Amino acid sequence: MTALPDAAGHWGPYGGRFVPEALIAALDQLAEEHERALHDEAFLAELDDLQRNYAGRPTPLTEAKRFGAAIGARVFLKREDLAHTGSHKINNVLGQALLTKRMGKTRVIAETGAGQHGVATATAAALFGFECTVYMGEEDTRRQALNVARMQLLGAEVIPVTTGTQTLKDATNEAFRDWVANVETTHYAIGSVVGPHPFPMLVRDFQRIIGVEARGQILERIGRLPDAAIACVGGGSNAMGLFHRFITDAEVQLIGCEAGGDGIETGRHAAPLTIGSPGVLHGARSYLMQDDDGQTLDTHSISAGLDYPGVGPEHAWLRDEHRAVYRGVTDTDAMAALELLARTEGILCAIESAHAFAGAQQWAAENGPDKVIVISCSGRGDKDVDTAARWFSLL
Amino acid sequence: MTRIDELFTTTRAAGRAALVGYLPVGFPDVPTSIAAMIAMIDGGVDLVEVGVPYTDPGIDGPVIQVAVDLALRAGTRVAHVFEAVEQVSAHAPAVVMGYWNPIEKLTPKVFAQRLKDAGGSGAITPDLIPEEAGPWLDAALQHDLDPIFLVAPSSTDARLDVVGRTNRGFVYAASTMGVTGTRDTVSNRAEELVARMRQHTTLPVGVGLGVSNGAQAAEVAGYADAVIVGSAFVRALQDGGADAVRRLAEDLSEGVRRKA
Numbered sequence: 001m002t003a004l005p006d007a008a009g010h011w012g013p014y015g016g017r018f019v020p021e022a023l024i025a026a027l028d029q030l031a032e033e034h035e036r037a038l039h040d041e042a043f044l045a046e047l048d049d050l051q052r053n054y055a056g057r058p059t060p061l062t063e064a065k066r067f068g069a070a071i072g073a074r075v076f077l078k079r080e081d082l083a084h085t086g087s088h089k090i091n092n093v094l095g096q097a098l099l100t101k102r103m104g105k106t107r108v109i110a111e112t113g114a115g116q117h118g119v120a121t122a123t124a125a126a127l128f129g130f131e132c133t134v135y136m137g138e139e140d141t142r143r144q145a146l147n148v149a150r151m152q153l154l155g156a157e158v159i160p161v162t163t164g165t166q167t168l169k170d171a172t173n174e175a176f177r178d179w180v181a182n183v184e185t186t187h188y189a190i191g192s193v194v195g196p197h198p199f200p201m202l203v204r205d206f207q208r209i210i211g212v213e214a215r216g217q218i219l220e221r222i223g224r225l226p227d228a229a230i231a232c233v234g235g236g237s238n239a240m241g242l243f244h245r246f247i248t249d250a251e252v253q254l255i256g257c258e259a260g261g262d263g264i265e266t267g268r269h270a271a272p273l274t275i276g277s278p279g280v281l282h283g284a285r286s287y288l289m290q291d292d293d294g295q296t297l298d299t300h301s302i303s304a305g306l307d308y309p310g311v312g313p314e315h316a317w318l319r320d321e322h323r324a325v326y327r328g329v330t331d332t333d334a335m336a337a338l339e340l341l342a343r344t345e346g347i348l349c350a351i352e353s354a355h356a357f358a359g360a361q362q363w364a365a366e367n368g369p370d371k372v373i374v375i376s377c378s379g380r381g382d383k384d385v386d387t388a389a390r391w392f393s394l395l
Numbered sequence: 396m397t398r399i400d401e402l403f404t405t406t407r408a409a410g411r412a413a414l415v416g417y418l419p420v421g422f423p424d425v426p427t428s429i430a431a432m433i434a435m436i437d438g439g440v441d442l443v444e445v446g447v448p449y450t451d452p453g454i455d456g457p458v459i460q461v462a463v464d465l466a467l468r469a470g471t472r473v474a475h476v477f478e479a480v481e482q483v484s485a486h487a488p489a490v491v492m493g494y495w496n497p498i499e500k501l502t503p504k505v506f507a508q509r510l511k512d513a514g515g516s517g518a519i520t521p522d523l524i525p526e527e528a529g530p531w532l533d534a535a536l537q538h539d540l541d542p543i544f545l546v547a548p549s550s551t552d553a554r555l556d557v558v559g560r561t562n563r564g565f566v567y568a569a570s571t572m573g574v575t576g577t578r579d580t581v582s583n584r585a586e587e588l589v590a591r592m593r594q595h596t597t598l599p600v601g602v603g604l605g606v607s608n609g610a611q612a613a614e615v616a617g618y619a620d621a622v623i624v625g626s627a628f629v630r631a632l633q634d635g636g637a638d639a640v641r642r643l644a645e646d647l648s649e650g651v652r653r654k655a
């Protein structure tokens with residue numbers, strides 16, 4: 001199961017390449033460069049140096065004793081919020097920046113929802129001296145204004161996208177359009193385990209370090225594997241990063257928490273694995289939210305980073321194989337968990353990550369006391385202070 | 396021989412390029428879009444690309460994006476596409492131009508059956524490559540529909556070969572690396588691409604992306620078997636209705652007969 005995908009990027013029926021012919025040459029080049037890099041000691045050493053001495057890895061595994069007591073489980077947090085730029089997104093971007101350099105490209109572009117991937121990309125671009133353009137839905141530029149300013153301070157150009165739903169989906173469309181036109185000089189640093197092959201595999205390979213570290217740390221700390229590993233799922237990169245090393249550990253349940261928005265039953269959510277169906281969006285086949293005509297449906301989530309109608313193909317495969325389970329977590333439950341974590345642990349997490357904390361709370365209630373849970377704390381909440389303050393009527 | 400084969404036999408015999416025109420179904424509403432497609436044929440378009448509106452048109456520029464967005468918001472459904480094909484194909488051969496997911500959702504089998512029943516001749520699928528097209532190729536060939544894939548300036552010779560061996564009807568060569576939209580000049584990479592493509596196929600090769608007037612059409616007709624025009628028709632329909640569409644078709648049609 002971990003040997004997948006196949007050479008053309010398929011996990012069973014999922015993944016693949018559904019893109020204009022114009023991009024195939026660039027995808028082939030990227031796949032070849034990635035393959036070479038993974039077997040190149042110099043590349044691996046350079047990435048390792050960046051991870052350690054620039055991004056601050058390994059990130060700690062923090063036991064959340066008071067939060068654990070409140071939800072009735074033994075809880076460990078994988079602290080991606082402590083990585084440079086404040087989320088796991090930097091893991092992927094540093095890897096892709098090194099590949100960009102190897103391919104001789106001088107410009108990077110990215111899509112971003114919450115702005116965390118945009119900030120990480122702008123950061124790497126500054127570090128490597130690349131030109132950088134970030135596409136962001138206009139609605140998201142409003143709800144994540146702090147991150148827009150961060151990207152601009154780092155020297156990136158931020159282009160608000162006004163088409164469609166003005167969120168992550170439309171930012172992704174715009175990034176693809178830019179890439180087709182500028183592919184000779186430009187690398188599209190996609191921000192999650194989505195898109196055409198080799199992106200879902202490549203991003204997973206760079207995020208896998210989350211689970212590799214977490215597995216080693218928990219074994220060292222308590223001498224056994226956890227009962228569950230839980231992460232939020234937007235496109236699915238922090239979840240795939242946490243899950244991948246545990247896939248062959250059958251005793252570890254893998255649980256992904258999607259955005260349940262106003263509630264799955266209302267239709268106002270972003271939970272394709274919970275209630276969507278297989279289809280093709282943004283270059284790959286996976287689960288997605290679509291109508292009877294195959295048109296992509298509008299999504300809703302309080303969290304810009306989870307407000308996306310698709311999901312990475314490897315998650316679709318893990319779902320169908322029953323190796324991972326996915327559940328929708330509502331805005332309300334996520335915000336309650338955000339507050340609980342803040343008050344019990346002094347950690348203000350991103351609203352995306354709060355979905356994983358709420359999911360853990362539910363899972364603990366269903367599975368009885370004394371279970372051990374590792375949760376991906378995928379990002380910190382600074383960018384969300386405005387949204388949270390409004391939610392709790394503090395503004 | 397399909398209707399598309401017949402068309403190119405005729406145009407080749409006449410020593411001219413074919414004129415292919417695109418409009419999306421449902422812009423600004425379903426009846427107007429169909430009337431505009433028929434006006435296009437009156438003006439001299441030989442083959443109509445009936446556009447399936449889609450929420451995420453990845454290789455379309457702003458003109459077509461806005462048009463399909465309006466079409467969808469006005470309630471256009473895939474069923475309307477088959478209605479359009481039925482009416483248009485009474486006047487000229489018609490292919491659908493559609494992103495893959497709406498076809499996959501209906502299933503390739505049912506899509507092909509309904510397209511055939513409506514009188515369609517094939518489908519251009521801009522985000523589908525031959526390697527991912529297995530079930531679609533089976534369904535299309537079973538119904539004698541032409542599957543039409545694209546090539547681009549970045550395509551390697553190996554890929555031109557795959558497309559050359561898979562396509563029926565004609566090959567769609569994207570003139571430039573970029574999205575749809577009118578441009579002041581048609582990229583000079585188009586001519587080179589057509590020449591490379593001809594080493595891998597005897598099928599006609601059409602060139603699209605960027606053509607908007609008779610002079611450009613004449614230039615492209617100098618080296619290609621078909622001149623494909625999309626955004627310029629959408630803009631004409633938006634600015635001047637079916638009459639403007641007919642006039643643009645007349646200008647382009649004169650162009651494909653003139654040759655630069």
Ligand SMILES: Cc1ncc(COP(=O)(O)O)c(C=O)c1O
Pocket residue numbers: 087088113114115116117191192193232233234235236237238239304305306350352353378379380
């Ligand atoms: C902190 C944080 N967590 C999670 C996500 C969701 O992305 P993914 O599912 O790829 O991890 C985002 C996306 O913006 C994010 O900023």
